[in-house]
Amino acid sequence: MNMSQEESRQTKKEGNFLKRAFDEVVSVLVPALEVQVILGLSFVLTLLVSWFYIGMNDPRFPVEQPMNIVWAALVSFGAFAIGQIIRKVYPVQTKLDLKHGAFVILLVWFFACSISSFYFILSGFPVPAQAETFGLWRQYVDGFYEAMSGFTTTGTSILPSVEAFPRSVIFYRSWTHWVGGMGIAYMIITLWRGFQTRRGEIINSEAETPVFMLYKDEEEAINSGAEFLKVYVVLSVICTVLLLITGAYFRVTPYTQWYDNVFDALTMMFGALGTGGFGVYDTSVGLMQTLPDGTRVIGGLQNPMSEWVLAFFMAFAGMNLALWYMLMFKKKASAMFNNTEFRAFWAFIILSTLGIWAVLMTWPDRIGTALDNLRYAFFSVTTIVSTTGYANTDFSVWPIGAIAILFLSYLMGGSVGSTGGGLKTLRFVVLYKYCKMQILNVIHGRNDDSFVVDGMRYDNKTAGLILVNMIIYFLIFFAGAVLIALTSATIYFVNGGSATMDLETAFTAAIANLGNIGPAVINGASNSGATGNYSAFSVTAKVIMAIMMFIGRVGVLTIVMLFISRVGQRNFQHNRSTVEFDSDAPMILK
């Protein structure tokens, strides 16, 4: 009697547990599927581009394959439809918490990259002419890597040649930067008011901030997204217009067709504002190019003015967009100029630029005038510090002093609330203040335990967590470098050649991927620098680098959130109290 009672209780408990677990899985899966609607919309946009080029029938570009886009769009909308159907058939009441939010983001990115990879496989990744020789697994990983690189706004490519692909594929690649700059889920749940899952937790997992933001309610989460999107769109429009103007009037050799200018301006803007860095030319923005007759000319956009525009907008996108919002919509310039992170960010850019410029000017092999070299220095610093990864010069052949200064930018990264990746300037500011506080404590025998940065007080606990975050970031950097060296000891080029991996390549590739930057600081044996690509790395190394890009994009903290316990969550939510309670009550009613 007793036994059976206990047994039945146990099975009931197990049943509940299974049902709860199932509910949790569904509640995570459904929003992740629904978010894929943004890919469907992106493919619709790509289809329009494709149709435009079919209409133009331009012999300079490879043949458009609109059916690939239609298939990819169907898959994305299919994922969305499945999500909607599950929600209708099996409505789950599980409230999304921080842990679920982290899992949603993990799934969203996995699905988005896989669907994009599907499109890329159809388009013949990595080399359309000989796609069959690579095998499906290699093609999938290459496509996945490229998509991850796009959405994380890294901008590393595994394509030996970009120009071998039709315009629509190139457009879609760059477009992923613009979406990923804001965040795949962040963008769609801001636009889609009817989204039925708690937004705050999802945004928190996707946006990379040193401490977690907690939104009061759904309205506040939507508003924060709307503010971001407003600034993002305004900056994008200004950037596009400036690029159109410079493209039309300052190009070395004028565009043959008007739509070339529009295409370049749009795709370059996507990369600059998303701080991504996929080029539309094999020569990126302005690398030197050798023509068939042997003359060397400036390639890419062929336009120093556009390079200046891009350099500034990459830096703008690397700033906290909330400061831009204050400036544009609240007319508060002081908020921007009094911001410590803003000052540190620009001080870093200006000092590195001047440092590199000084080194370049004393370099006997330098190309161009002083102004040209200033442009190279400024562009290279902003492209790396904002984690974009465009190139207007091959910085891997610079003197070692200039490379060393530029390598500092690799470690830095953009600002909090920007579209950039990396460790973010704010963390270094916090680290600086923390070190200063601790050292002054030792010197003067003080007991300070907190300090203020930009109106936010950091105590030992928060600053310690940020420090731990940085340490883990560097550990991942080293571990990634070692893993890349282990798994890709020999590199096989697409054209059949091979080379041996060297330590520098492994390390610079690791930081370029983890920091969402793109080109490695030196070319190395694999030719992965400013002029090269990552096509020669082994498949395993590409998977590792894709994971590193993801970690670099969402931040170490989101990965930690995958394992957070209930008690841990309560600590994060301490100011989101739901119960009403007055501690006087027991005194009164006793």
Place this chain on the structure above:
Amino acid sequence: MKILLFGLIGSGKTTVGQALAKELNADFIEMDAVTLERSGFDSTEEVYAVRRSLWQELELDVSRDISTHANATVVACSGDIVENELNLEYFRENSAALHIVYLKASPEVLAKRIIGSHPQATQSDQERITNNIQQLFNDRNELYTSHSMTVIDTDNLLPADVVKQVLAEIQK
């Protein structure tokens, strides 16, 4: 900016605080609820009465954390916040633009409100409540008054009017 609302139970800290936060587009934090949540106890367990040392320690933690909260915040303070000076010291040190407002209500009015929300209370319960409130008022009134910058007599005011008065006081 931080606005601390003092007051005994039933003086309208929560009602006024929520309205005020909405008006100022600030966060609203109810200290007692946060402390309770951190204690891990249930509101029916009388942790406050049974484990006073634990409660006060947690309260210090909460004060410290709220005082470093980055956004503008309206805090409905715990009733016994004034009993430990350190709580307020955290706010004075860490929070720029601190306003402390005491929502004063006479013990008779408070007792009426509390009895009103406990319709099942017997005659002896009501007397006990009235006595307890009087006791608590005597203990705390002076402390509240001396620690706050503004005292608002809420006996004959509606919550909306109190909000207006607080706003006027802040703008000064």
